[in-house]
Amino acid sequence: MEKNYYVCTGCGLLCDDIEVESEKDKVNKVYTACRIGVAHMKETRGEAKFLVDNKPVDEATAINEAASILKNARNPLIFGLGTSTNETQKIAIELAKKINATLDDPSSFCLGPLAEALIQDKLKTCTLDDVRNKADVIIYWGTDPSDSHPRQLSKHSYFPRGSEKQRGWEEERTAIAIDVRKSHTAKICGNYFFQIPPKGDTEFIDALIAGLSGKLPKTSYNYPPKKILELANILKGAKFGVIFVGRGLIYSLENLEPLFKLMKILNEKANFHLIPMIGNYNTMGFNENLFAETGYVNSVKFENGTVKHGPEYSIVESLKAKTVDAAIIIGSDPLSILPRSIAKNMLEIPVISLDHCETLTSKHAKVYVNTAISGVESGGTAIRMDGVKVNFEPVIETNNPSDEVILKKIMEAL
Amino acid sequence: MDFGSFLAAPEIKVKVITYRDIFQDKAMLENRFGEEYRNLSAVIKLDPADLKQLSVKKGETVILKNSFGRVVVKAEESGYETPHKGIAYMPKSPWSNMLVSDETGGTGVPKFKDISVTVTSAKGENVTELNF
Numbered sequence: 104m105e106k107n108y109y110v111c112t113g114c115g116l117l118c119d120d121i122e123v124e125s126e127k128d129k130v131n132k133v134y135t136a137c138r139i140g141v142a143h144m145k146e147t148r149g150e151a152k153f154l155v156d157n158k159p160v161d162e163a164t165a166i167n168e169a170a171s172i173l174k175n176a177r178n179p180l181i182f183g184l185g186t187s188t189n190e191t192q193k194i195a196i197e198l199a200k201k202i203n204a205t206l207d208d209p210s211s212f213c214l215g216p217l218a219e220a221l222i223q224d225k226l227k228t229c230t231l232d233d234v235r236n237k238a239d240v241i242i243y244w245g246t247d248p249s250d251s252h253p254r255q256l257s258k259h260s261y262f263p264r265g266s267e268k269q270r271g272w273e274e275e276r277t278a279i280a281i282d283v284r285k286s287h288t289a290k291i292c293g294n295y296f297f298q299i300p301p302k303g304d305t306e307f308i309d310a311l312i313a314g315l316s317g318k319l320p321k322t323s324y325n326y327p328p329k330k331i332l333e334l335a336n337i338l339k340g341a342k343f344g345v346i347f348v349g350r351g352l353i354y355s356l357e358n359l360e361p362l363f364k365l366m367k368i369l370n371e372k373a374n375f376h377l378i379p380m381i382g383n384y385n386t387m388g389f390n391e392n393l394f395a396e397t398g399y400v401n402s403v404k405f406e407n408g409t410v411k412h413g414p415e416y417s418i419v420e421s422l423k424a425k426t427v428d429a430a431i432i433i434g435s436d437p438l439s440i441l442p443r444s445i446a447k448n449m450l451e452i453p454v455i456s457l458d459h460c461e462t463l464t465s466k467h468a469k470v471y472v473n474t475a476i477s478g479v480e481s482g483g484t485a486i487r488m489d490g491v492k493v494n495f496e497p498v499i500e501t502n503n504p505s506d507e508v509i510l511k512k513i514m515e516a517l
Numbered sequence: 518m519d520f521g522s523f524l525a526a527p528e529i530k531v532k533v534i535t536y537r538d539i540f541q542d543k544a545m546l547e548n549r550f551g552e553e554y555r556n557l558s559a560v561i562k563l564d565p566a567d568l569k570q571l572s573v574k575k576g577e578t579v580i581l582k583n584s585f586g587r588v589v590v591k592a593e594e595s596g597y598e599t600p601h602k603g604i605a606y607m608p609k610s611p612w613s614n615m616l617v618s619d620e621t622g623g624t625g626v627p628k629f630k631d632i633s634v635t636v637t638s639a640k641g642e643n644v645t646e647l648n649f
Contacts, residue, residue, distance in 0.1 A: 113546075139546065142542075142543040142547055146547075212629075247536065250537045250538055250539040251537040253539055284534060284606060285597055285598070301532065354629065354630050402625060414623055414624050419621055419627060420621065420625050438611075439610075440611075440614065442585070442615075442617035442618065443586055443614055443615045444617065444618065444619035445627065447649070450649065460549070
């Protein structure tokens with residue numbers, strides 16, 4: 104009997120081996136997925152479909168109100184899209200061009216610089232399938248996939264029997280964690296957990312480079328040189344190494360230079376790849392789609408056929424400087440995920456929220472549309488965190504419109 | 518009236534590092550306005566020595582305060598073997614975001630994992646409600 108496997112859009116791993124038991128419009132049981140994946144696929148929704156000023160309206164009224172907000176804005180912000188398909192993202196880019204909008208996604212304050220470097224081929228990377236089949240040395244740096252991407256270790260990196268790694272973690276793989284706290288992933292790494300002080304990453308990289316070059320590794324926080332040399336030796340022996348990089352590392356670096364230097368020397372001495380630990384299921388898609396269109400991965404402002412780029416066009420700086428005068432938020436909740444000291448400025452502008460669940464942002468929105476759960480109730484394509492394109496079908500049916508449909512209708516109403 | 522009530526409540530300064538927690542993420546997906554999500558989010562994990570200095574028992578509430586905000590959360594012991602006095606941990610959530618600085622140096626990137634706060638006993642005050 105042929106089995107139907109679904110894709111889980113709960114995180115950037117896009118696991119493609121999910122089995123479900125479902126009725127027409129309800130997921131009853133989910134197999135294979137992690138704790139987050141199961142919760143994501145069984146998410147329930149509020150009853151409200153279209154709200155204006157928190158009062159129920161019909162679809163046309165909500166669309167017209169949204170269009171009117173965007174029409175009247177001098178510099179509207181389009182933000183979110185990390186949990187939208189490539190198809191939706193491309194429509195959002197078109198919309199941004201049409202209304203001269205500022206366009207950004209959460210990568211501007213997450214792993215955007217890393218995604219940009221990878222898209223521009225400045226760092227050597229590989230796929231998660233390569234990691235499963237070949238990797239012998241795996242570093243988790245400033246990331247805790249056991250909590251953020253729960254099946255990463257079992258499906259892709261440390262535990263699986265890969266085609267060239269049949270003896271798996273017991274004999275053929277070494278897992279290393281470098282972090283400021285003993286995370287669940289660090290516990291799995293046992294003696295290969297290197298705990299460094301907050302903001303100590305740049306110095307640790309320099310010390311590791313010294314160790315790889317046969318010099319004495321020194322840090323101002325007196326990390327035992329013997330331990331760094333031991334780490335350097337493991338890395339030098341890697342036939343297929345990979346560094347999974349999380350926000351813990353990126354937030355600690357002033358820029359990516361130390362990482363470029365480390366990857367350069369690692370590839371002189373051994374064979375190393377880097378994969379970003381992207382949280383939302385299609386942030387990489389947004390970065391690639393916007394890059395293809397503009398040459399930038401986030402933080403852009405369209406103006407009569409031209410495009411400007413810089414941190415001043417990120418959501419954080421736009422809200423802080425109050426340069427945007429309306430916002431359409433797609434599948435995101437800035438009032439929850441941004442510092443309150445900055446997010447509070449969003450309360451002063453009219454907001455359109457497209458989301459499958461009520462959020463702080465939707466509660467304070469002028470217009471709210473309860474959209475289909477992307478990946479569960481609507482399908483499309485997305486780019487996995489390692490750059491692989493994944494197609495997915497909806498698991499169940501819904502009467503709620505997808506964000507793609509709503510964006511198209513808003514475009515038409517404009 | 519006992520003598521202790523005339524003393525200022527002990528106050529300590531800590532650096533807060535935020536992190537992801539799978540149980541909290543799952544609770545958010547199920548109901549981001551629910552009790553389980555609040556219980557797993559509005560939490561600060563402290564070194565036992567810091568808890569002792571605050572005269573706060575684990576499970577009691579504390580006030581976290583800096584120039585960007587004030588929030589009441591539950592104090593817990595971190596459970597880490599290595600002592601980390603002066604460093605505390607919070608799951609990433611709207612509660613930790615109430616304390617994040619708006620200073621970004623124009624980079625667009627807030628210091629989500631680098632938060633300085635003072636901690637005092639909340640003397641029974643309830644955990645801050647999720648609202649704006």
